[in-house]
Amino acid sequence: MADIIKRTTMMVRDGDRAKNWYEQVFGMTAWMDTPFTLSGTQLAAGKKGDKTRLIILKCEDDLIGMIGLLEWLDPKMDAPAELPTEIQFGAPVFVVASEDAKGALERARALGSRIHCEPREWTVTGADGKQKDMIGCSFWDLDGYFYEVNQVVRIHD
Structure with missing residues (x-):
């Protein structure tokens, strides 16, 4: 069996606020919500005992496509004062x-x-060679993660 990427975890300022955003915007539901103490070994952030x-x-x-929201409770982790206005190298682009x-x-x-692109109509040729009419838009979540949201309107035969 090949490996799978099952989840992307993002650091957030406020877990409740971020959770509400994902539930409201994308209709996601909570799968797990738990406090834990860092071991100081596997995660390349924070320190042992956080x-x-x-x-x-x-x-x-x-199993796949889940989002993790990681909030530092004690000590609180410093977050950037300003959120990004463009995608930087190393930052993910989430496609929905x-x-x-x-x-x-x-x-x-x-x-x-912050909205980057209002809904617009466009056409793309899919991996199967069929053209698809789409509606797409893009925006950032409340912690500065970028989302491209696409809706298939019509698939041409």
Whole structure:
């Protein structure tokens, strides 16, 4: 069996606020929410004894595509004063397949997200060679992670 990437974990300023954003914008649900103490070995952040909280959210699958929200409780971790306005080298771009891209953008806007691209129509040729009409938009979450949200409107035969 080949390895799979099952989750991406991101450091967040406020676990409850971030959890609410993902639940409201993408309809994710909590899979796990637990405090834990860092061992100081495996994670390349913080130090041994730091108290953290890990919230894991899922969409439709219980194994892949989950999001982890890691909050430092004690000591609080310093966060950048300003959130990014462009994607930097080494930063992820999360791509979401949505049934309602416009709605996701409006929910993100209502919760205070910075919008990069309003919904727009575009066409792409998929890996199967078929053209797909899409609606796409993009925005940042409340901690500065970038999301491209795409909705398939029509697949051409």
